[in-house]
Amino acid sequence: MSSTLSLPGRLSFVVIAMTILTACSSLPRTPYTANDALSSRVLDLNNLRRYADEPVSTFSNEARVPLRAGSHSYLALSGGGADGAYGAGVLSGWAAAGTRPQFSVVSGVSTGALIAPFAFLGPTYDATLKEIYTSGIAESILGSPSIANALFRSGLFGNTRLRELVAHYVDQQLLAAICAEHARGRRLFIVTTNLDTQRTVIWDMGRIASIGSTQALNLFRDVVAASASVPVVFPPMLIDVEANGRRFQEMHADGAVMAPVLTLPDAFLLRNGNFSRDLHIDIYILINNKVEPDFQVVRNNTADIAARSSASTTKTQTRSILYGTFDFARHNKLGFNLTYIDRNIPSPASPDFDTGYMRSLYEYGYEKAKTGSFWEKAPPSNDRPLNDGREQRVTM
Secondary structure, X not given: OOOOOOHHHHHHHHHHHHHHHHHHOOOOOOOOOHHHHHOOEEOOEOOOEEEOOOOHHHHHOOOOOOOOOEXXXXXXXXXXXXXXXXXXXXXXXXXXXXXXXXXXXXEEEOHHHHHHHHHHHOHHHHHHHHHHHHOOOHHHOOOOOOHHHHHHOOOOOOOHHHHHHHHHHOOHHHHHHHHHHHHOOOEEEEEEEEOOOOEEEEEXXXXXXXXXXXXHHXXXXXXXXHHOOOOOOOOOEEEEEEEOOEEEEEEEEEHHHOOOOOOOOHHHHOOOXXXXXXXXXXXXXXXXXXXXXXXXXOOOOHHHHHHHHHHHHHHHHHXXXXXXXXXXXXXXXXXXEEEEEOOXXXXXXXXXXXXXXXXXXXXXHHHHHHOOOOOEOOOOOOOOOOOOOOOOOOOO
């Protein structure tokens, strides 16, 4: 980063100003009702998205997810910020090992949303993923925090650079390729959090790509950027919708706020929905983060305490999802496969998008996957000691 302050330091710089001034500022929005929210449509279409808490029938409807009898592979990509370099490395190493399948379904959350379109299209896009996470372009996403942004743009850093990065890689050619795979029955989903309704939104990106218009391209980009827009750090995305003859905007932010990773909708995990018995699905869960508790002496300042607390909450949410998915997979005889960053891998000095750290993490993921022994068949147990004596290092 060009700034001499780490992200916690830059956040601390703004905290006091926000405390004093935040009550003085509020960006105007068009009001709408809960009833409007229930019937809202994007691009005047009803079928571009669904919600994770919808009934089982929504997800078993073959018009929505046309999985035919046989074997299918589902790749679920989690959030994790700069740790998305791990996922990019794993995908490339997995392809190099010659065992990476063509996925029937891919879902992405947060940094996983940046990876998902390219993972969906296959190994020919692995070089693009490597470029995103190791060339230095991702390091430019964050600039210096701005009080003006905090007051007038609803995010400390603004989202101009994030949107430029998404627009650079997501063009009509990419959408045409996704459209072709969607027509073959494959599905690409990206997750956002609707902050107005507090619901997890699952966007059907292949269906959006199939529209083929400039408006669809802009919506595709907005959804990817929204999923990666960490609240407070980046402004949420305001997405134009229509309901009951009125037009307004919904506020969408980081999908990881509600769902650090999308494995199966709540309808299956919480209500014991069942897949058709003539389907065999292998679920591959790629966590761009650490899952196990790790020891760290937290510095006694506001930003570091907030960051550690947030990371702890995300880790707990992730483990809960993994346990629920594992139980469901075992009950329904689905394949369960999990990979994540070992807790003994050193964390970066700051949570910035440090290129050196991401290059090292990419290589770690690549080598781990290339060996073919990177999938765990169950979530980690709770009884592993905080320090088990193993030392793994990412060369910085």
